Amino acid sequence: MREAPAAGPGGVWVFGEQEEGRLHPVVPELIGKGRELADRLGLPLAVPVFGRGAEAAAREALAHPVDLAIPAEDPELWIYSPEPYAARLAGLAGERRPEIILAGATAIGREFLPRAAVLLKTGLTADCVGLEISPDRLLRQTCLSFGGNVMAAIVCPGRRPQMATVRPRVFRPAEKGGRGGRLETAPPAAGPPAVRKRRLEWLPETAGGADLAGADLVVAGGRGMGGPKGFALLERLARRLGGALAASRAAVDAGWAPPDRQVGQTGITVRPKLYLAFGISGAAHHLAGMADSDRILAVNRDPGAPIFSVAAWGLAADALEVVPALLRELGE
Ligand SMILES: Cc1cc2nc3c(=O)[nH]c(=O)nc-3n(C[C@H](O)[C@H](O)[C@H](O)COP(=O)(O)OP(=O)(O)OC[C@H]3O[C@@H](n4cnc5c(N)ncnc54)[C@H](O)[C@@H]3O)c2cc1C
Numbered sequence: 001m002r003e004a005p006a007a008g009p010g011g012v013w014v015f016g017e018q019e020e021g022r023l024h025p026v027v028p029e030l031i032g033k034g035r036e037l038a039d040r041l042g043l044p045l046a047v048p049v050f051g052r053g054a055e056a057a058a059r060e061a062l063a064h065p066v067d068l069a070i071p072a073e074d075p076e077l078w079i080y081s082p083e084p085y086a087a088r089l090a091g092l093a094g095e096r097r098p099e100i101i102l103a104g105a106t107a108i109g110r111e112f113l114p115r116a117a118v119l120l121k122t123g124l125t126a127d128c129v130g131l132e133i134s135p136d137r138l139l140r141q142t143c144l145s146f147g148g149n150v151m152a153a154i155v156c157p158g159r160r161p162q163m164a165t166v167r168p169r170v171f172r173p174a175e176k177g178g179r180g181g182r183l184e185t186a187p188p189a190a191g192p193p194a195v196r197k198r199r200l201e202w203l204p205e206t207a208g209g210a211d212l213a214g215a216d217l218v219v220a221g222g223r224g225m226g227g228p229k230g231f232a233l234l235e236r237l238a239r240r241l242g243g244a245l246a247a248s249r250a251a252v253d254a255g256w257a258p259p260d261r262q263v264g265q266t267g268i269t270v271r272p273k274l275y276l277a278f279g280i281s282g283a284a285h286h287l288a289g290m291a292d293s294d295r296i297l298a299v300n301r302d303p304g305a306p307i308f309s310v311a312a313w314g315l316a317a318d319a320l321e322v323v324p325a326l327l328r329e330l331g332e
Contacts, residue, residue, distance in 0.1 A: 010098035011044035012037050013161070015089070016061050016069070017108055021053030023060050025173070025214040026104030030166060031064045032174035034102055040133040043099055044068060048092055048186070050080040050085060057184070062181045063175045072186040079199045080108055084114035091189055093120055098161045102131070105165040106213075113165050122159035128166045129269075139164070144265060168213035169269045171260050186312040210300055212261060217243030218272045220263060220290070223250040224279020224300060224319055234278060234324045240330050246270065246290075248280050263290035278319040282307025 014034040017024040019232065031047065038045040044067035051056045051073070058069035070092065076084045085108075093101060093116070093330040101116075105127045117124035129151075130142030138155040139162040156162045219238040225231055232249065238245040247257035249264060256327035263270055265288040275293035280286060282298070282305055290296070291310045298311035299319045308314040315322065 005295060010093070010096035010161075011067070011100075012041070013046050013093070013098040013101045014066075015101065015103035015109065015113070016047040016049035016054075016057055017104055017106060018049055018051060018053060018057035018060075019054060019055035021060075023049075023057050024104060024106060026166070026168040026172035027061065028064055029168065029171040030102050030104060031061065031066060033166070033171045034100075035065045035174060037100060037131065037133055037139070038067075041099065041137060041277075046070060046098070048072065048089065050077045050088060051080065055183070057134075058183055062183060063176055063178050065177060065179050066181045067179065068181055070185050070186050071183065072189075074188045079197050080112075081197045082112040083196075085112040086119060088111075088189055089116040090119035090185075092186060093161055101161045101163045103165050105108055105167045109165045113163060117163045120161065120163075122161060122163060123156040124163040124165070125154045125156075126165050128164045129170050131164065131166065138162070154322055163323075167269050169271045195203055203256075212244045212263075213268050213270060215244035215270065216248045216273045217241055218263070218270055218275045218290070218293070219243050219278075220246035220248070220275060220280060221251055221257070221278045221319075222248035222280030222286075223254065224281075225251065225256065226279070226320060227254075228256050230279070230320055230323075233320075233327065236327060236329075236332065237276075237323055238330065240327065243272075243276075248283075248286050277307055277311070278323060280307055281305050282310065 012034045014030040016027050034045050046068040047061040047066050048070040054071035054073045059072040061069045103113045114124050125141040128141045128143045132140050133264045134140045141154045141164050221234045221235050235245050241268040246263045247261045249262055251257050252259050265285040269289045271292045273294045275290050275296045296311045297313045298307040299315045299322050303316040
């Protein structure tokens with residue numbers, strides 16, 4: 001086995017994914033965990049932030065317990081593209097040698113972080129659901145494996161940095177409260193890679209398609225919704241309530257909802273203020289992704305359905321009658 005390299009002086013990094021100057025909700029979650037890991041190792045916690053509005057987002061990061069924020073606003077980073085992001089992160093990491101780099105397992109983090117890991121010739125664990133420092137001071141990364149049937153613990157002993165993407169909503173966000181961290185703008189990269197994308201228009205997401213992982217209200221359906229027509233009703237309800245649509249795996253497998261709407265062990269983890277579950281049985285694989293919601297309301301025809309064991313309110317009724325009635329109540 002290769003000997004462990006000395007701890008990188010750059011400390012623990014949390015990639016500060018942002019849009020138009022606002023941090024993605026996963027970033028405060030990673031800052032909370034990153035702070036814990038950095039303190040265990042006696043290292044600083046830094047947040048590199050890329051793109052237009054990076055400086056504003058870096059200041060937002062410094063309102064949390066972060067030691068250093070590193071904004072980079074080079075024009076080739078203005079519109080997200082995996083190649084320049086990977087090259088920039090790898091360049092900064094090559095100079096400053098962090099021990100650990102974490103990013104959210106978002107569409108962006110999942111795409112560019114593995115590319116950065118290749119450039120840095122190190123390993124990466126994707127989609128982690130647990131992180132801790134092992135007795136030999138390695139990052140112990142927990143992720144689901146073999147289709148979600150096995151929890152794998154992974155370490156990267158011989159390479160630095162140790163890199164991981166982490167599912168949103170797994171960790172609680174860091175408390176607000178800065179610690180006088182510094183802002184250090186990264187000088188523009190020499191010889192930036194060619195940008196192959198151009199932004200034509202900026203369209204905000206619609207309510208029904210709102211960011212699921214960060215939603216405060218989730219309207220979820222399962223096989224009990226009976227088909228695409230049932231899901232169209234749920235989509236209308238989600239839009240009406242300003243929530244995000246979600247689905248069980250059975251509904252996704254049936255093609256009634258897209259895969260990025262799946263909640264559960266092999267889908268997304270959500271922790272909304274209110275989770276409305278219609279026609280979902282409440283299998284353990286589904287509960288794994290939503291049982292930590294603040295409040296759960298379940299509608300299921302079967303009064304013995306396991307979903308009722310986690311629900312604050314339960315209604316043993318036909319969802320295909322309840323949802324249209326709700327829409328009528330809401331003025332449709
Ligand atoms: C390795 C692995 C990973 C998995 N990962 C996930 C995951 O990430 N997410 C996930 O969801 N599942 C996952 N599953 C699948 C999971 O085990 C269940 O099979 C799935 O969650 C069931 O979906 P469901 O509740 O929609 O369907 P069913 O279990 O078929 O339940 C349908 C429910 O609807 C009710 N119902 C029927 N008609 C009506 C009606 N008209 N009104 C009201 N209620 C009605 C029924 O009483 C029943 O309780 C995984 C399975 C495995 C093996």
